[in-house]
Amino acid sequence: MSEYTAPRQDGGRIQFRGEVMTQSAVNERVLNADLGQYEGKEVRLRGFVYTRRDLGGVQFLVLRDRSGIAQVVLSGAHLPLPESSVEVVGKVVRQAKAPGGFEVQAADLHILSAATEPPPVELPKVEWNANPETLLDYRYVTIRGLKDRAALKVQAVLVNAFREALLAQDFTEIFTPKIVSAGAEGGANLFEIDYFGRRAYLAQSPQLYKQIMVGVFERVFEVAPVYRAEEHATSRHLNEYLSLDVELGFVQSEDDVMDVEEQVLQHIVARLGEQCSGELAAFGAALPAFSGRIPRIPLMEARRIVTERYGHQIGGKDLDPEAERLFSQFVKDEFGSDFVFVTKYPRTARPFYAYFEEDGLTRSFDLLFRGIEITSGGQRIHDLDMLRRSLRERGMSEEGFEGYLEVFKHGMPPHGGFAIGAERLTARILGIANVRFARAFPRDRHRLTP
Template sequence: MTTEPAVHLQRTLTRELPHHEGQNVRLQGFLHARRDLGGVQFLVLRDRSGVAQCVGSGLHLPLPESSIEVVGKVKAHPKAPGGFEVQVESLRVLTAAVEPPPVEIPKMEWNVNPETLLDYRVVTVRGLKERAALKVQAELVAAFRDHLLTEGFTEISTPKIVSAGAEGGANLFPIDYFGHPAYLAQSPQLYKQIMVGVFERVFEVAPVYRAEEHATSRHLNEYLSLDVEMGFIESEEDVMDLETRLLDAIMTRLRERAGAEFSLLGATIPDVPARIPRITLMDARQLVQGKYGHAVGGKDLDPEAERLLSQHYAETEGSDFVFVTKYPRAARPFYAHPEINPDGTADPDLTRGFDLLFRGIEITSGGQRIHDHAMLMESIAAYKLNPESLAGYTEVFKYGMPPHGGFAIGAERLTAKLLGISNVRYARAFPRDRHRLTP
């Protein structure tokens, strides 16, 4: 069995094997799995496009996850992944693993102890399901960018080291900035509003940081936020219409580019209605109590109410999505635009804020923002915030800011719900939660 490199053959990816039946190919990848059956050896090679079964004899197989090169002839085989296998003529070890992986990569399941998989994330992230989730998220983010560009948006980049919080100063990670107090940004909200005065329509894809002491399957302390802000709107209805179009474009791309990943994970890509159902928060609370007997306390929907409301719209309208609108002022940040009464006055209790629920969980928070300087300063006072700490933000509203609004989508949370992943930490390559700073 030769170990010489097959320099005369171009590298073939595993997904391309059906196009090379009867031909010799050169594969490069990782030794995903191996078996030895009475002198006949089976190995599964994994590359960026998938896996391929290879069979040979007299092979000196390295440890799993070693980087290898296989040269051999492609043959149809109904039980092999993709319907084809490679009959090995030569095997070359490119880089040998020096010890076995701490977990068997082909046998990993998300329903085992999540800490085990996360402790060894540098290796477990190589798993087929693990990387499938990240591939879906990459396509989701690409679709987010592409669609917004077609609608005249400009991508921006905002500071992640800030002097004050965007939502009143709560849940901030403090840092020492050359002897001065500073914080990791919990949202690009204030900056993206300022940039509406430059480009009218802007978006950003960037991490945000929340110092919330959650230890749940749906929260991260660092996550990828997909932020959108648009100017010259009539109301929050324009913002919800935009998000509907955006989600439809995202799902279309996922069907085109990530069908294999959804199949691997047994997940379905939802249809986005031409108009996602909309219900006010007050009506939503009454609905879940009247139909399901679930009383909701507090100023927002609790997780069970979100689940029941989503169940209602899935059953009655066939929609996996529902907008919950007209949030009370107490449940929204200081920059949320108040609802406007029929007589033209501002409602003291309600805002033009909304959430989007998807399959029982909130994936978006958004709404129309205050654009009038006097109204904004009144709101800051009502929220008992320090106007001096927000001066860099409020200044721009002296100079003709248009009516505007936007939203933010948590990429990991949307990915997890799309794929049926029970713990959002598996939808990020290297998650950060209350207890995890490594790897």
């Protein structure tokens, strides 16, 4: 019956854009990062023209592939526009000045796909002359630059480490709806959808759904986009971002939740150290300092410290951005930690579902990382009567929350959780000032493309 299976070998001939190339003895493609293993041998490279220089009879090409860059020296070749996809077959020679210490000497190159115009900015020089809006307008090609892509690689590694740490602790991954009938925290800042003529919204958070799923799997996580229709356009907000959500049942207090987040962050830092040293170096970024345990300090204490030590007066109930920065500095100096949990927020500073004590404080926390909040979390109310009381005491009506309340008729165990904003964490790790550059295709107040 094998006549039905398609032939796997096609006689060693590859056809690209009408041009037929005969495969030589050098069949397998080699990645740029592996050149050192092939000194003196002939290799086949594929990738993109990152930079090119023609010195008359000799041409220099920096080829970029998924593993990194390599220098190629050619003679008599016609070099295509930057970002063209090419294939080169040549000999690997030791060359101290070349990236990685080796270069490839080749006669010619095959164009796999020619760029028809150069990129709007010189990708290798982006940091010297970058206009952020231009970079975002042409993001579909500017993200090819080594530094921009490094940020996205760090994010991919970080997200995978998040999942690894939770799977190892018996958490189950969930996939909850992003089209919802109501907001989790009231009606503000929701994007509206036309759902077959009915009004629906984009989910601001998987809050209720992850709570429900505690009743199913006890310990759950989700990695998915969330949406905030916030008008403000700051360097730390996105209208669509990736939320790393966790929720677990049978907790005794918010300390159990912080324990899990601590383990998750520790694993993320470890994985970044193992897999992203090059990416961190591209930003001149140090691995986050992680001093064993993350300090847990009550909000009132944090406010006192900021005022007494730094003379910074804070309005409101929370920490303002400057206070977050100062307090993080304090923690770094005193504990050697880039992370700090600020705990025990007053009820007025937290949503209605936060578990509260009679002293008016909640079993909640924020996580500050290098001066910016990247997580909110805490224990949730699991008791229906307490939940109703919380709404009542805030002057909120049960209207619109009927579906939410219904769930709590079915024996929800004590539970809590947290969420990490993936782009904020990435940006903060790498020292990226504008969080847009920690997302492949950011959406903001004014930006809907690319």
